[in-house]
Amino acid sequence: MCAVLQTPDWTPSSWTSRPAQQQPSYRDPAALARAVDALGRLPPIVVSWEIEALKQQIADAQRGERFLLQGGDCAETFADCESDQIARKLKILLQMSLVLLHGLKKPVIRVGRLAGQYAKPRSADTETRDGVTLPCYRGDLVNRPGFTASEREPDPELLLRGYERAALTLNFVRALIDGGFADLHHPEYWNLGFVQHSPSKDQFERIAASIADSLDFFEAMSGSRVHEASRAPFYASHEALHLLYEQAQTRFIRRQERWYNLSTHMPWIGMRTAELAGAHVEYCRGIANPIGVKVGPAMDSAWVQGLCHTLNPAKEPGRLVLIHRMGAKLIDQKLPGLIETVRATGVPVLWVCDPMHGNTETTSSGVKTRRFENIVSELETAFRVHRDAGSRLGGVHFELTGEDVTECTGGARGLVDADLAKDYRSQVDPRLNYEQALELAMRIAAIERK
Ligand code: PEP
Ligand code: CO
DSSP: OOSOOSOTTOOTTGGGGSOOTTOOOOSOHHHHHHHHHHHHHSOOSSOHHHHHHHHHHHHHHHTTSOEEEEEEOSSOOSTTOSHHHHHHHHHHHHHHHHHHHHHHOSOEEEEEEOSSOOOOOOSOSEEEETTEEEEOOOOTTTOOSSSSHHHHSOOTHHHHHHHHHHHHHHHHHHHHHHTTTGGGGSGGGSOOGGGGGSTTHHHHHHHHHHHHHHHHHHHHHHSSOHHHHOOOOEEEEEEOOOHHHHHHTEEEETTTTEEEETTOSEEEEOGGGOOTTSHHHHHHHTOOSOEEEEEOTTOOHHHHHHHHHHHOTTOOTTSEEEEEOOOTTTHHHHHHHHHHHHHTTTOOOEEEEOOSTTSEEEOTTSOEEEBHHHHHHHHHHHHHHHHHTTOOEEEEEEEBOSSOOOOSBBTTTTBOGGGGGGSOOOSSSOOBOHHHHHHHHHHHHHHHHO
């Protein structure tokens, strides 16, 4: 299928000859080497044929035959690796995917930001409080959030603890998908209380009722539960940030004749680590997984075109996913040019909109938040601009949780800044809560039906 299988001048560690942003500095190199070595000997979390299946599905989405839903926490934490939280996260993603399937009338590729989303890029290497300066918190894979010298010291053992939790998480997700999660497909089990508070109440009720009817009809016709009849896979993704972690599980698979990162199905390159000559692009260039790249407003044409050619030189369908995150204010101005720039390369990409990261703001009392209406507005614009340009928005990327947190404002219940203190849990970016996430899926279904 693809002519160029081997990547010239690349090895799993060739990234070490390039500048690597956002890497922690460990005090004890021997302890780090032992941890990375141990990591490399553990069994993989995913396998190459699942990765290839996802790539095929992304290629379908590029042709408009599927739609990609990617979502989960900004950063997973070790403490949240417990059954209820994982089940609730899976539940909201499955419910959103059903609403999207119903609204868009095409199969939805479900990709969690989970099972490895433990490392975070930070804007500064250190943090100062009351005259004390310590290394910044880089995610549970690296160090601990408490503000003491010992908690902030990067600890190589955490690489192993993170990998183990990633495996536990995906193992549980796979079991839930395979087994007892069927009823969560049915709107009668959903928490639809927010619908009463929405100006779109009637429309949302129609959507839920119509999904319930369709499921009942399908089950009556086929004599089987919908989830038994369509055991659609669930894929994992995380930001490929900590390059020693990614390298450790990079294997050459003889059957495919290619290298794969087997710690996740779809790694992505974050906006802060996407320099063309940088280590993250170098690492991702040589693996066969589908690769996401975050594209922000500061990237010029040469940069974006360079990313397309470097990451997908063979123009392989399903390989490259461009996740634009412009912000509601800039998307109208930036997206049309970006679409033309990429089209000129002839490199096939799947376009995905992340309406979260360009819409982060700080309230007057210093709390990081995002407004639901800005998120919806960026999405609406993304669908429209792609359509007007003869392109296609093929997916969405969200930070969300299945919990009832108060981190983003707006939505049907009209959360305001003063509500944020009620249950704000994120150490990093604000997430949509259960109701806001489900409402967003309904809004997308409504946008696309207009
Ligand atoms: C993220 O996805 O959590 C993130 C940091 O995004 P970006 O790289 O787009 O800023
Ligand atoms: Co984030």
